[in-house]
Amino acid sequence: MPVTAYQRKVLIVAILASFIAFLDGTVINVALPAISRELGGGLAGQQWVVDAYLITLTAVILLAGSLSDAYGRRRVIFWGLIGFGGASILCAISPTDEFLIISRGLQGLAGALLVPSSLAIIISNFDGPKRAKAIGQWTAWTSTAFLAGPLLGGVLVDYASWRFVFAINVIPIAVTLWLLRGVYAEPPRPVKPKIDYRGAVLGVFGIGLPVFALIEQGRLGWGNPIVWGAMVVGVAAFAAFIVNERRVKQPMLPLSLFTVRNFWVGNLATTFIYAALSLGGFLLTLFLQQVAGYSATEAGLASLPSTIISISLSTLFGTLAGKYGSRLFMAIGPVIGAVGYVMLSQVTPSANYLTQVFPGTVVFALGLTITVAPLTAAVLGAIDPERAGIASAVNNAVSRVAGLIATAAAALIVGDALTTEGFARGAIVTAVLLTLGGVVSAIGIQNAKRPVKV
Structure with a gap:
């Protein structure tokens, strides 16, 4: 129709x-x-x-x-x-x-x-x-x-x-x-x-304060009381938020959403995939400028193929996922993206764009494009449309927080100063995270499931 x-x-x-x-x-x-x-x-x-x-x-x-x-x-x-x-x-x-x-x-x-x-x-x-x-x-x-x-x-x-x-x-x-x-x-x-006001306040602090800590630790360091204090209070607020959501009659976040298989599996896959996306993109941009000597404009243009591939092919893979189910695309897409980062891990300090950067970028972009629309369709399609707003919000929050955690962990992976060897390690970690996202999807995602009313 x-x-x-x-x-x-x-x-x-x-x-x-x-x-x-x-x-x-x-x-x-x-x-x-x-x-x-x-x-x-x-x-x-x-x-x-x-x-x-x-x-x-x-x-x-x-x-x-x-x-x-x-x-x-x-x-x-x-x-x-x-x-x-x-x-x-x-x-x-x-x-x-x-x-x-x-x-x-x-x-x-x-x-x-x-x-x-x-x-x-x-x-x-x-x-x-x-x-x-x-x-x-x-x-x-x-x-x-x-x-x-x-x-x-x-x-x-x-x-x-x-x-x-x-x-x-x-x-x-x-x-x-x-x-x-x-x-x-x-x-x-x-x-x-009815608005769950207590849950709303706890949720804002339970997500906002850890996000603040993850962002500010890069500038102030984890030893700063503002940073670790915000993280402690935020984690405590989030724990209180979960307890509150279990007890109220009309919770802001119905925890029963997480009993739906495709929803929780899809969000777990989202965690790995978006952590990889943020970590890999962050390290590649820094490497091209700080090690390879690209200008800011050149480093930005290096990601242009990714955007063009996404614009050109996302509708196609969304359509195919609707016809054949999301599982296949969520399984193979991240693995193809991982191959792209394995290729990028081989770059030398000169980082010749056409021979060293472009091929891996294109392979990664193809894998990501195969993944994203089917992933979104699997996560949100598993939930009754009446709960689509909170389901979408959860998936967005998961992707953003996963990206922030991965970026905050970048220094632990590459060391105090970014080098060619450090970038190679980061690229391999990115590939591992993508592969985990594909494995989780292959094992856990189920096709042709009707939305679940929760």
Whole structure:
């Protein structure tokens, strides 16, 4: 049965909503030097302009997913867009570095409303093979944010002002709000939703504080009481959050989700795969600049094949996963990606792009593209659409925290200073993590399972 005009409109809204949030996570990096020159703040200020967005987005994403399930995807996306637009304007007019950092934190809060709801609205309006294909299209188009971000940011900074990096968000937000008018609001739920406020607070601190510690340890070190204190309090808050969710009648995160096989197996695979993605990408970018002598632009362009392959093939593999099931693609995709990093582990200090970097990058990108859309389809397709918001939020939180842990562990893997030998070790560890993700998927993922109501 073909996709209807209404389903196409829903898919476009979902893609645009996610694109806006993902774009701001990548566009900011090229603007940091210009921001520092005008507003000051030094290196610490530059880091916090990036980290404020990441911390608030990750900390609030479970609450945002719960709100999406309770009050409807359309409503949450609407307020996420309004909030993101307002925060973007505040960023654009920031008179000081501190004002910009606070505004970036507000952007992260609004972004948390957009990401899980955009996937949840796809799950709610598509089913079967059409759902897998739609997720593939969502993956393909949102991947353009990683390509468009640095290029768009560079043009705006060079030919206008860094402030336009934020102000330009108003245009896609306005378009998405206009399209959202044609998306039906979900019918009221038979049982009036209640917000688990205690769980919400514990969840925000239980995720946000460890994320803060993982980010700041790179600057302050684990011996700093701010860092280890945040980690201790955060872990305690997360443990209290789990206890709370087991006891309340309408939990923010129903723990019964983790009794669904494809959901917990898929999230375990996500942990390995996204840890590898973050570790490998982080080390490769540093190696190309610090050891091989690439410029920042050249190092950024080195990842261009990955983005192009993702844009070109994600829809195809999403469609194939809908037809044949996700298991095969989740099993072989990470292993192909691992081969790519084994190839990259052989680079020499000169790192000739065409002969040493490009082949491994292409093989890795192919493996990742085979994996991502089927992985998302398997995890979210296993859960009843009524819980798609919180299920998407969990998967997003798992991927982000796994990436942060892997990046924080990079120094333990490569040593105090990145060398060719250290990068080779890191590349092999990346390959091992990817392989583990494939093995977990091959053993645990089940095809053709109906969504489970929990």
